[in-house]
Amino acid sequence: MSTSESFISHLLELRTRLLYAFGGLLLVFICLVPWAGELYALLAEPMLAKLPKGGQMIAIDVITPFFVPLKVAMMAAFLIALPYILYQAWLFVAPGMHTHEKRLMLPLVMASVVLFFFGMAFAYFVVFPVVFGFFSGAAPQGVAVMTDIDKYLSFVMGMFLAFGTTFEVPVAVVVLVKMDMVSIAKLKEIRPYVIVGAFILGALLTPPDVVSQFMLAIPLWLLYEVGIVVAGWMIKDSTEVETKNG
Template identity: 65%
Template sequence: MIELRNRLLRILMGIVLVTIVLFPFANDIYHFLASPMLKSLPIGGQMIATDVTTPFFVPMKVALLAAFMISLPYTLYQVWAFVAPGLYTHERRMVAPLVFASTLLFLLGMAFAYFLVFPVVFGFIAHTAPEGVAVMTDIGKYLDFAMTLFIAFGLAFEVPVAVVLLVSAGVVSVPALRGARSYVIVGAFVLGAIFTPPDVISQVMLALPLWLLYEAGILVSLFIQKKGEKEQQQHLQ
């Protein structure tokens, strides 16, 4: 328990220190986050703040989230240092790459949402507004919407890791995953319809990577499975 407390305190201190460093740049970070929406607005359009404290707290929330992402490698190191002594050697060899891959894939999912999905979604919203309606999004609601898409695409990019873990744990086999391919494709488009605006392009932009990453997870699982069987045969010989 003392070790757990110390690790948690170190994680918290890391996030706090990075947040303090980013505090003077909170407005600039929010502007970077909001730039896809601002570029999609018509000439003269702008974002608004409907609450008194929103102009202060929303950039601070963005700075805190940025601090969490920047300090994530340090956070994962603390988690790894806590659990590593209780793992077998083969488990350590497997967990470390999975932790690295899951972090990288989540960040790639966020980057995919920001650079590719956001311009399409916000362009669709701005151009489908009825004539005479000024599109002026509240900065707090924009943050909530952006975080929803970040989480959706970040988790979608975790599919290969989930597939590898399920196969490695013996919960499901590679042939069973291949047999469920049609259900996964349908489910991917359903999730795309839920987490994106009601246009086909943004729906496909979530569903297609989800399906392709599922296929990538199957290939990686098959590779790991064959490698394990080969090592086992060599050990028996």
């Protein structure tokens, strides 16, 4: 097969995988549309639970009540379809990978998805009640706390992204060690700088309250330590296997 034919076959394969991935996402989205309102209500529950009795959210734009629940349905559809989308990506890249690369990449991809979901769950069940309770309690007397549903969705998605990415730290540490870009000893040596950086990121990525900043910075630091431990185990296992084979 010539180079041009090989390139075209790869493009055709990429198109096929993209179509399958988009089709799966679209199918899940269509199934979720009838429950878009319920999904938004579930997403808004941490905020609504902290509002004063009788408190509610508002929609300041005419089309917001229609489009915002659809955005939530799309976000939920993407999360549900994510394993299938990644499976299609795997089918595209796996034929060009060596066996040892497959053994490394597949667990890392699976761990990345699981950790991202854990990060979102941590934000929803732990961080949101604390943050929204703090903001509601900080309102001056006589001020009714009401938020626009679109702005609330943007805030929540930003927090999900921040905490989901934070929970990817162990995977990033393992990848850096396995690629020989950094050693375990160096990771331990720069620990103080990582801790300072965690608190700086906490201040940049979370609302301007100390509680939420700590709730991002502390898990970031602890997950960094978890990454060091896991990377150490993997290097030890690899060394033992090489010794036996040698």
